[in-house]
Each structure stands twice: as C-alpha cells, then as structure tokens.
Amino acid sequence: MRPAILLLPFLLAAAGCGDDEPGSAENTAAACRDGVDNDGDGATDCGDADCAEFVFCADAGSDADADGDADLDGTDDGGAEADVETDADGTPDETPDVPEDRPGDVPGDGADSDADGDEGGAACLPGEDGCGPTELCDDGLDNDCDGEVDEAEAGCTCTYGTVQSCFPGPPCGRNVGGCVDGWQACRTYGTWAACTEAIPAEDELPDGKDNDCDGETDERLTTTPTIRCPTAFESLPARWRTLRCDDLCAPTAGGACDCTWSILPPAGSGTLEVPDRLAETTRVYLDTSGNFIVTATILDPRLDTWRCSFALRAVPPGLEVDLWWDDPDPWRPGNMDLHVHRVPPRTPWFTPDDCHWGNCGGRDGTYLIDWGYADTPLADCPDLPPERSWWDFVPRRGCPNPRVPLESFAGPAGELFSLDAPNAGDGFRVVSHFYEDGESWGELPTPAYVRIVCAGRRVAQFGPVTLTSRDYGTGDLWRAADIVVLDAAGNCAVTPLGTPEAPDVQGDFSRDYL
Ligand SMILES: [Ca+2]
Numbered sequence: 154m155r156p157a158i159l160l161l162p163f164l165l166a167a168a169g170c171g172d173d174e175p176g177s178a179e180n181t182a183a184a185c186r187d188g189v190d191n192d193g194d195g196a197t198d199c200g201d202a203d204c205a206e207f208v209f210c211a212d213a214g215s216d217a218d219a220d221g222d223a224d225l226d227g228t229d230d231g232g233a234e235a236d237v238e239t240d241a242d243g244t245p246d247e248t249p250d251v252p253e254d255r256p257g258d259v260p261g262d263g264a265d266s267d268a269d270g271d272e273g274g275a276a277c278l279p280g281e282d283g284c285g286p287t288e289l290c291d292d293g294l295d296n297d298c299d300g301e302v303d304e305a306e307a308g309c310t311c312t313y314g315t316v317q318s319c320f321p322g323p324p325c326g327r328n329v330g331g332c333v334d335g336w337q338a339c340r341t342y343g344t345w346a347a348c349t350e351a352i353p354a355e356d357e358l359p360d361g362k363d364n365d366c367d368g369e370t371d372e373r374l375t376t377t378p379t380i381r382c383p384t385a386f387e388s389l390p391a392r393w394r395t396l397r398c399d400d401l402c403a404p405t406a407g408g409a410c411d412c413t414w415s416i417l418p419p420a421g422s423g424t425l426e427v428p429d430r431l432a433e434t435t436r437v438y439l440d441t442s443g444n445f446i447v448t449a450t451i452l453d454p455r456l457d458t459w460r461c462s463f464a465l466r467a468v469p470p471g472l473e474v475d476l477w478w479d480d481p482d483p484w485r486p487g488n489m490d491l492h493v494h495r496v497p498p499r500t501p502w503f504t505p506d507d508c509h510w511g512n513c514g515g516r517d518g519t520y521l522i523d524w525g526y527a528d529t530p531l532a533d534c535p536d537l538p539p540e541r542s543w544w545d546f547v548p549r550r551g552c553p554n555p556r557v558p559l560e561s562f563a564g565p566a567g568e569l570f571s572l573d574a575p576n577a578g579d580g581f582r583v584v585s586h587f588y589e590d591g592e593s594w595g596e597l598p599t600p601a602y603v604r605i606v607c608a609g610r611r612v613a614q615f616g617p618v619t620l621t622s623r624d625y626g627t628g629d630l631w632r633a634a635d636i637v638v639l640d641a642a643g644n645c646a647v648t649p650l651g652t653p654e655a656p657d658v659q660g661d662f663s664r665d666y667l
Pocket residue numbers: 288289290291292293294295296302303304
C-alpha cells in the first residue's frame with residue numbers, strides 16, 4: 154500500500170523580499186540559489202548570511218534528532234542517516250560514507266556497474282523523466298509510467314518469495330531528491346505484487362525538498378517556504394520515533410505551525426495510525442522493519458495548508474523474521490506464533506532448539522535458550538510496549554540473542570524474531586503455528602505471511618498461506634523456509650519449503666519432527 158500523497162489546495166503567496174534590489178543584495182530566494190555572489194561581499198548563496206533565513210539555507214547543519222547527522226542539510230556526515238540521500242543536489246557529499254546512487258541505480262548499493270550513472274534503467278539526461286513505451290522487467294522501475302512496476306500485463310514474471318526494491322516512478326526520479334524506494338514481493342503465482350512503502354515523485358512545493366525528483370529543489374516557485382519537508386530517517390525496528398511539528402516548520406514561517414499526523418506502515422505492522430495525531434509533538438512505534446510513510450498536514454502561521462510525507466525506515470541488524478496474518482474475524486482474533494528452529498540439530502519443535510513465545514519471548518522472566526550468542530547491549534535493545542511484550546531488558550543490562558521481542562495475539566500486528574549478530578554458516582528453519590482461534594475452533598482458515606530480512610535488506614516474503622486452527626493450541630504448522638547465513642554481515646540465502654502451489658502445511662502432530 155502506498156500513501157495517498159494528495160496535496161490539499163493551498164495558496165501561493167508572493168515572496169516577501171523586503172528591501173532588496175536586483176544585483177545589489179543577496180537576500181531573495183532566487184539570488185540565494187543562483188550560484189552568483191550578487192552583492193559582492195565575497196559570499197555566495199547559502200554561504201552568505203543574507204540568505205540564512207531561507208529554508209533551503211536554514212536547514213544546513215541542523216540536527217533535530219541529535220543523532221550526529223545534520224538531518225536536512227543535504228550532506229552525509231557518517232551518522233545514522235548517512236546512507237539516506239536527502240538532497241539529490243547533484244554535488245558529492247562533503248564527507249561521503251558510501252558512494253551516492255544515481256537515477257536508475259540499484260538503491261543503497263553504492264555501485265554503478267557500468268559507470269554511466271544509471272545502473273537499472275534508461276539513461277537520464279536533465280529534464281528527462283525516463284518514461285517510455287515499453288515496460289522492462291526485473292529492474293524495479295515503472296518504465297512505461299502506467300503506475301505499475303514490472304507488471305504481469307507486460308509479461309514480467311518472478312520467482313515466488315523473492316523481494317525486490319522498486320520505485321513507482323517516473324524512472325529518472327529514483328533515488329533523487331524526495332523520492333524513496335519501496336518493496337515488492339513475488340506472489341504465489343509468479344508475478345510481482347504492487348510496489349509499496351515508496352514515495353514517488355509529486356508536484357514541486359516550496360518546502361526545501363525536491364518533490365518532483367528532478368534534481369532541483371523548489372525550482373520555479375516564487376513563494377518563500379514556510380515548511381521544510383525531510384525525505385527519510387533511519388531507525389532500528391521495535392523503536393519509538395518522535396514526530397515534532399517544529400521540525401517541519403521553517404524559520405521563515407514567522408511563527409509556529411500546526412500539524413496533523415497520519416502513517417502508512419509496512420504489512421505486518423500494527424501501527425495503523427499516529428496515536429496522538431493532533432499533537433504538535435507525538436511519537437509512533439515502528440513495530441517491524443520496512444518503510445513507515447508519515448504524512449503531516451501542516452497549517453502554517455499564514456493559515457496556508459501543506460502536506461509533507463517522509464519515510465521512517467526501520468532497518469534491523471543481523472537476521473529478522475516477521476510473521477503476520479490477516480484475521481478474517483476480528484471479533485474472535487486468531488493467534489499464530491512464530492517459531493525459528495536452529496539447524497542442526499534436527500530436533501522436534503517446541504524444544505530448546507526452537508525459539509518461540511514460550512521460551513524465547515521473556516514470559517515470566519524465563520529465557521530458556523542458549524545458542525551461544527552474546528547479548529546485545531541495552532542501548533541497542535528494542536523499546537517494548539507492554540501490551541505486546543513480556544520482556545524487561547533492564548535487569549539483564551541487555552537483550553539476549555535470539556529473542557522474540559514482540560508477540561501478537563491478533564492481526565494485523567505480527568510477531569518478530571531477532572538475532573542481531575548471526576555467524577556465517579548458521580542455519581534456521583521458520584515455522585508458523587496456528588495456536589488458537591478464539592472460540593471458533595477451526596472455522597476460519599487464516600492467511601499467514603512470513604518475511605525474512607538479512608543484513609538490513611528484505612530478502613524473502615512468503616504467503617498468503619492458509620492455516621487452520623483445529624483445536625485449542627493445536628493448529629496447523631507451516632514450514633515456510635530455510636535460512637543459511639552467508640557471512641558475518643548477516644547476508645543470507647533463503648529456500649522456501651514445499652512449492653508455491655502446495656506449501657508445507659501439516660497438522661499439529663507434525664511438531665514431533667523438524
Ligand atoms: Ca520495469
């Protein structure tokens with residue numbers, strides 16, 4: 154699902170430029186972005202104090218979330234957001250941590266295999282959008298700009314369970330400015346699902362962001378920005394993220410703004426809305442990995458209304474496995490459980506080789522798993538909402554590996570398995586168990602999904618696979634996939650079990666064997 158990024162009607166006010174005269178002062182929006190030292194004082198554009206009040210200059214160096222990375226300044230400084238290119242200004246980052254991706258490149262890989270500035274799609278020259286008459290398959294781009302990426306109608310196929318990053322277009326906007334890639338999974342019948350969790354190109358707004366992803370920010374706009382809209386922030390999953398209206402209100406607004414918040418989470422999340430959506434400062438819980446797209450509707454001091462959408466990217470270290478399900482009967486919610494069994498040994502399920510809610514989820518202070526992994530320091534452990542977790546990591550001064558930090562007793566929120574630092578060669582098998590289904594035993598078959606994230610990258614997603622609860626605590630087991638960790642970074646290979654047409658779903662009796 155993609156957010157409906159619709160612009161409310163808004164008023165364009167003439168830029169109030171005061172006492173400047175063309176060529177004599179550097180305090181107009183145009184003069185502060187023309188690359189010329191207009192007033193001859195030796196300082197150019199944002200380097201000139203006369204330009205400081207403009208939002209595209211005022212952002213420089215701010216660090217609103219105190220993570221050491223200047224959030225909206227368009228430079229990577231090696232902090233937590235270093236891999237998120239927020240400006241796409243066409244100039245190299247001053248202190249780059251990874252090479253920047255170019256339009257059409259595979260996002261985040263920092264590579265441009267043929268050095269043409271364009272790894273995946275048509276070469277993009279200034280002013281081009283990359284739209285063409287033909288959809289190309291396997292590039293994660295909407296080449297024919299019909300709103301669908303690598304679509305079945307164009308003859309594109311894929312291997313069930315694989316996941317690719319995708320961008321719903323236009324192609325030349327990929328990884329440029331405010332555009333953010335999403336994900337799409339290959340469905341049971343071998344075609345790509347819709348590209349979700351992305352921010353596509355929008356109409357340009359005066360907000361300090363390159364909304365139409367053409368490499369220019371706020372171009373051809375005459376109004377002074379009153380808001381400043383970021384592109385993306387990175388976080389660990391299972392964390393709270395603070396949202397501040399102040400961060401979206403430009404110094405040039407001349408006062409405080411008023412915000413209303415909404416959120417569109419990844420599949421498998423229970424964070425369907427911002428809890429306190431009218432508050433100027435509030436927070437949201439990132440309960441799984443992936444992109445949470447936050448949209449703020451902002452009322453500025455001039456009573457103009459704007460919209461700003463940005464991505465909160467929850468990226469786990471090591472290995473994360475998610476289970477979620479679409480409960481067809483919310484009044485009697487079904488309760489599935491995630492089990493991750495180390496392999497070897499090939500012992501039955503529900504043993505100490507199987508990490509699940511009962512021995513790996515912190516219930517009653519019991520943690521009965523010893524797979525030889527070090528604890529993760531407390532500072533890097535998840536924030537835990539009491540309604541979904543039994544853990545208290547403080548007495549332990551850390552969190553164990555592996556662990557099930559979040560449980561769920563009903564959809565749409567899912568369950569999570571975390572192993573922060575797996576070793577090369579480690580193997581695991583993933584099962585979903587339909588524990589019980591309220592009072593309606595076995596009457597409501599329920600579709601389940603499993604997602605596997607390795608080294609911060611979503612690598613596989615399986616489902617929907619229909620499971621049935623046959624009696625209390627004794628429903629189906631779905632053996633979804635085997636995982637082998639390939640290197641110390643946590644990259645992995647995933648093999649589905651069963652076939653797309655006949656997934657490996659067996660009754661509760663099958664818990665006696667792996
Ligand atoms: Ca394509």
